[in-house]
Amino acid sequence: MTRSRNRRRSGLGQSLVEFTLVGIPIIFVLISTFEISRGMWIYHTLAYSVKVGVRYASVHGINCAHVGGNPNDCLITIGQVAQRIQFTGVGLDPAKTSLTFTPGGVTCTLAACAGNATIWPTNDSVVNAVGQPIRIDITTPFNSAIAMLWPGAKPVSFASGTLGASSQDHIQY
Numbered sequence: 001m002t003r004s005r006n007r008r009r010s011g012l013g014q015s016l017v018e019f020t021l022v023g024i025p026i027i028f029v030l031i032s033t034f035e036i037s038r039g040m041w042i043y044h045t046l047a048y049s050v051k052v053g054v055r056y057a058s059v060h061g062i063n064c065a066h067v068g069g070n071p072n073d074c075l076i077t078i079g080q081v082a083q084r085i086q087f088t089g090v091g092l093d094p095a096k097t098s099l100t101f102t103p104g105g106v107t108c109t110l111a112a113c114a115g116n117a118t119i120w121p122t123n124d125s126v127v128n129a130v131g132q133p134i135r136i137d138i139t140t141p142f143n144s145a146i147a148m149l150w151p152g153a154k155p156v157s158f159a160s161g162t163l164g165a166s167s168q169d170h171i172q173y
Contacts, residue, residue, distance in 0.1 A: 035144050039163065042091070042142060046165040049089035050099075050138045053081045057120065057134055058169040078106055078120045082113035085138070092140055100137040121171065132171050139164040 060076045078101060086094055094111035101107075101120055108116060121128045143160045 032146060035146050039142055039144075042140065043163050043165065045089055045091060046138050046140060046163060047167070049085045049092070050136050050165050050167045052088045053085040054134060054136050054167040054169045056084045057081050057136075057171075059172050075119055078108075078113050078116040078118050081120065081136070082108075082110055082116065085136075086110055086114060097138060097140040102135040102137070103132075128171065130171050130173065133168055134171060135166060135168040137164065137166040 057076060081101070082099060085099065086092070089097070089110070092110065094114070095109055097110040099106075099108060099110060099113050104118075104120055104122055106113075106116070106118065106120065121132070121134055139162050141160055142163045
């Protein structure tokens, strides 16, 4: 009876060491999987939201303004496109997400673009003609919590990078 009791006690320390050697890498792989998944989700959100913005601009691109304030007015502004992008870009930080509109070369944060009343594409008959290309580029910072697990990292240090997407279409109408 005492012999089996002694074996169990010596096995407790061994189980703890084995769990430590196997558990820590498994936890790191699990957290890494979540972070990669979160990065993919952010990229997909960027790509989808900018696609919606470009599509909105491509079907409202040509100057077909109607007299009398018709709600089907085809003149659009950077603010209207940015609001579409912000509406579909759930989870993006408007203060840190940057947009670049081409042609025109307007670059602003999503928050600043939402209030921009500049007509886009420009009210030029050559730039704003059927078949002309329009493009929007979008970038946002990606901060990862994995850096907290690396030795030598500051107590609450995050790794960071920038994720971006772009979409291009031609003015349809």
